Amino acid sequence: MDHISILTDYQLLVVIVNFGLGSKVLKIAKQEGIGGGTIVIGKGTHHQPILEFLELAETRKEIVMMIAPLRLVNPTLDALEEKMKLHKPNHGIAFVIPVAKFMGMGKYDRSYKLNEGGDVMTEYQAIFTVVDKGKGQDVVDVATQAGAKGATLINARGSGIHETSKLFNMEVEPEKEMVLILAKHDIVQDIISAITHELDLEKPGNGILFVQEVHQTKGIR
Amino acid sequence: MTLIASKLKENILAMLPIIAIVLLLHVTLVPLNIGQIVRFLIGAVFVVIGLSLFLVGIDLAITPLGELTGEQITKPNRLWVVIIAGIILGFVISIAEPGLIVFANQVNTVTSGLISSRAILITVSIGLALLVSLGFIRIVYNIPLFKILLVLYIIIGLMALFSSPVFLAIAFDASGATTGVLAVPFLLALSIGISRLKRDAKASEKDSFGLVAIASAGAIMGLLILGFFASDLVFTDPPLPDFSGGDSILSPFLQVLPSSLSDTLVAFSPLLLIFIILQIFGFKLKQRPLFRIIKGFIYALLGLLIFLIGVNAGFMEVGDLIGETLASNDQPFFLLIIAFFLGLFTIIAEPAVSVLTHQIEDITSGYVKRRLVLIPLSIGVGFAIALSALRVLIPELQLWHIILPGYIMSLAMMFFVPKLFVGIAFDAGGVATGPLTATFTLAFIQGAARAYTTANLVVDGFGMIALVALAPIITLQILGFIYKLRTRKAGV
Numbered sequence: 066m067d068h069i070s071i072l073t074d075y076q077l078l079v080v081i082v083n084f085g086l087g088s089k090v091l092k093i094a095k096q097e098g099i100g101g102g103t104i105v106i107g108k109g110t111h112h113q114p115i116l117e118f119l120e121l122a123e124t125r126k127e128i129v130m131m132i133a134p135l136r137l138v139n140p141t142l143d144a145l146e147e148k149m150k151l152h153k154p155n156h157g158i159a160f161v162i163p164v165a166k167f168m169g170m171g172k173y174d175r176s177y178k179l180n181e182g183g184d185v186m187t188e189y190q191a192i193f194t195v196v197d198k199g200k201g202q203d204v205v206d207v208a209t210q211a212g213a214k215g216a217t218l219i220n221a222r223g224s225g226i227h228e229t230s231k232l233f234n235m236e237v238e239p240e241k242e243m244v245l246i247l248a249k250h251d252i253v254q255d256i257i258s259a260i261t262h263e264l265d266l267e268k269p270g271n272g273i274l275f276v277q278e279v280h281q282t283k284g285i286r
Numbered sequence: 287m288t289l290i291a292s293k294l295k296e297n298i299l300a301m302l303p304i305i306a307i308v309l310l311l312h313v314t315l316v317p318l319n320i321g322q323i324v325r326f327l328i329g330a331v332f333v334v335i336g337l338s339l340f341l342v343g344i345d346l347a348i349t350p351l352g353e354l355t356g357e358q359i360t361k362p363n364r365l366w367v368v369i370i371a372g373i374i375l376g377f378v379i380s381i382a383e384p385g386l387i388v389f390a391n392q393v394n395t396v397t398s399g400l401i402s403s404r405a406i407l408i409t410v411s412i413g414l415a416l417l418v419s420l421g422f423i424r425i426v427y428n429i430p431l432f433k434i435l436l437v438l439y440i441i442i443g444l445m446a447l448f449s450s451p452v453f454l455a456i457a458f459d460a461s462g463a464t465t466g467v468l469a470v471p472f473l474l475a476l477s478i479g480i481s482r483l484k485r486d487a488k489a490s491e492k493d494s495f496g497l498v499a500i501a502s503a504g505a506i507m508g509l510l511i512l513g514f515f516a517s518d519l520v521f522t523d524p525p526l527p528d529f530s531g532g533d534s535i536l537s538p539f540l541q542v543l544p545s546s547l548s549d550t551l552v553a554f555s556p557l558l559l560i561f562i563i564l565q566i567f568g569f570k571l572k573q574r575p576l577f578r579i580i581k582g583f584i585y586a587l588l589g590l591l592i593f594l595i596g597v598n599a600g601f602m603e604v605g606d607l608i609g610e611t612l613a614s615n616d617q618p619f620f621l622l623i624i625a626f627f628l629g630l631f632t633i634i635a636e637p638a639v640s641v642l643t644h645q646i647e648d649i650t651s652g653y654v655k656r657r658l659v660l661i662p663l664s665i666g667v668g669f670a671i672a673l674s675a676l677r678v679l680i681p682e683l684q685l686w687h688i689i690l691p692g693y694i695m696s697l698a699m700m701f702f703v704p705k706l707f708v709g710i711a712f713d714a715g716g717v718a719t720g721p722l723t724a725t726f727t728l729a730f731i732q733g734a735a736r737a738y739t740t741a742n743l744v745v746d747g748f749g750m751i752a753l754v755a756l757a758p759i760i761t762l763q764i765l766g767f768i769y770k771l772r773t774r775k776a777g778v
């Protein structure tokens with residue numbers, strides 16, 4: 066595995082909905098065959114001057130991130146649009162971002178595909194690691210040893226295929242930490258190997274890791 | 287949905303069951319006159335609007351203020367700053383708590399003036415101040431919550447051995463009275479602010495809860511110590527509540543306006559003071575966040591005022607009447623059932639409960655969902671109110687018969703339950719006893735006690751809050767246990 070820009074057969078599906086609907090999104094996606102997802106709590110605003118003046122414009126949101134095999138992306142999007150009524154205003158948004166590398170979920174068929182488009186290589190890549198809560202700091206430590214300059218920890222919850230549980234008929238997803246590391250191309254592979262090895266991501270249920278191309282950066286030296 | 291719309295929806299949903307149960311009783315067992323019904327409904331509207339505004343204000347002002355203060359305290363990295371800040375903050379929050387002031391006056395009356403309300407205010411506030419400080423130290427030094435709670439409650443247990451049963455009830459009630467509507471969100475936010483600086487995400491999450499629980503223990507200890515100095519107490523019955531509203535619909539609302547307004551202003555004054563002082567010397571917030579907090583204060587103040595007016599003018603009288611009528615009907619079964627459902631439903635509309643459940647959701651990123659916390663919390667409080675009603679019916683059933691096994695069970699459960707839930711459960715104990723419970727439900731129990739000839743107003747009047755504070759500790763730890771069993775990874 067050398068560090069040529071590669072695209073996988075996976076894409077990152079992101080859905081932003083009102084607070085409380087994240088688990089429903091994940092459930093619908095799982096019915097379509099998606100292995101799992103990560104949910105982060107966020108805040109959004111309505112653009113209404115009066116409400117903004119009164120400081121009432123803020124709403125709580127949930128951001129659902131799911132790694133989806135290419136063949137599942139469109140069916141899942143369609144199912145989400147229909148069941149979450151995304152075509153109506155204020156019902157949420159969804160978008161898809163390509164993924165450069167992906168591992169975890171106990172899948173070994175990470176079929177990397179060489180990008181034939183030639184030189185689209187960017188200087189930086191973004192490494193996302195999602196692990197059980199409490200292990201985020203380990204990821205940061207390992208990545209730093211492998212040469213990463215810094216990392217951002219995001220509190221999240223999420224579930225993979227191995228973690229489905231219900232309490233009183235409500236979906237419960239265990240807590241996770243998402244670690245975002247921006248790193249130069251030449252050390253990305255080292256960081257990934259270090260994280261994968263240290264957290265044993267090759268084994269199912271230990272977390273996932275994916276990499277996305279970054280086109281521009283500011284503030285990184 | 288915007289912030290205010292989501293809060294309104296949430297509170298309307300919380301209020302509907304209470305309205306339903308009162309209307310149902312009205313057409314069956316407890317007919318109310320038209321004035322009472324209309325006042326109750328107006329009160330319910332006030333409560334919904336007031337609660338929504340208050341909670342928006344908490345989100346905008348009190349929670350950020352608490353978190354900022356917490357960060358400010360830990361930033362200098364000096365132990366003495368943490369200790370002194372804990373003592374000062376604990377004291378000023380407690381001394382201005384309207385619930386505690388009412389409670390102190392009540393104790394003063396039933397002890398025939400032997401214990402002055404000032405003595406209670408000061409001892410409880412000192413107890414709370416010292417333990418808030420201890421709570422801060424715990425977070426900073428990563429001392430596990432269950433160890434601290436175990437030690438604290440063993441001390442309380444030993445002290446309780448030497449107290450009279452009546453005073454024991456008063457002491458345990460004090461813990462609920464101190465942790466009021468404003469203290470709870472502020473304490474919760476403080477601990478979040480302090481623990482946020484931790485590197486270890488798991489520890490940071492666990493330590494976000496537990497401060498309210500430790501503070502409540504301080505109030506109990508303060509009063510128990512006071513009790514040692516005030517032996518040979520003579521107890522007199524509390525005066526009958528005066529509900530002279532009659533058929534007039536508006537006048538009760540005007541009558542409670544001055545007291546509600548002064549309660550609100552007094553409750554907010556320490557937080558405003560902390561905010562102004564720290565803004566000048568510490569935070570130095572820029573215009574936008576500063577205005578945001580100021581607007582939040584206005585919302586919270588208005589909201590609390592409207593809420594208190596609604597509860598005091600519309601709810602207390604109805605609660606009292608339901609309790610009295612059901613108890614004099616000589617159908618103890620109905621009294622117990624209604625008590626259970628009143629407890630079950632009123633707790634959902636408690637302001638601090640809403641704050642705690644949202645906080646839990648935010649801290650755990652939605653892992654522990656709001657609705658999942660509300661179910662055991664409601665059931666627990668339902669049982670607590672039913673048990674209080676049972677105490678009215680059976681005079682031989684003393685408070686410590688319930689409290690002692692209850693706390694032994696709670697403490698034992700700490701060893702089996704995920705530590706996050708230990709903090710949540712013990713905090714919920716202090717949170718559950720808010721202004722709605724302390725007025726509506728308490729009036730219900732006191733009304734029942736008055737109608738029941740064998741009941742003793744002093745003995746039965748106190749102790750309900752103590753039970754409300756105990757029940758969630760058990761039920762939420764059970765939830766934690768279920769979580770532990772059900773969220774294990776399968777097939778790995």
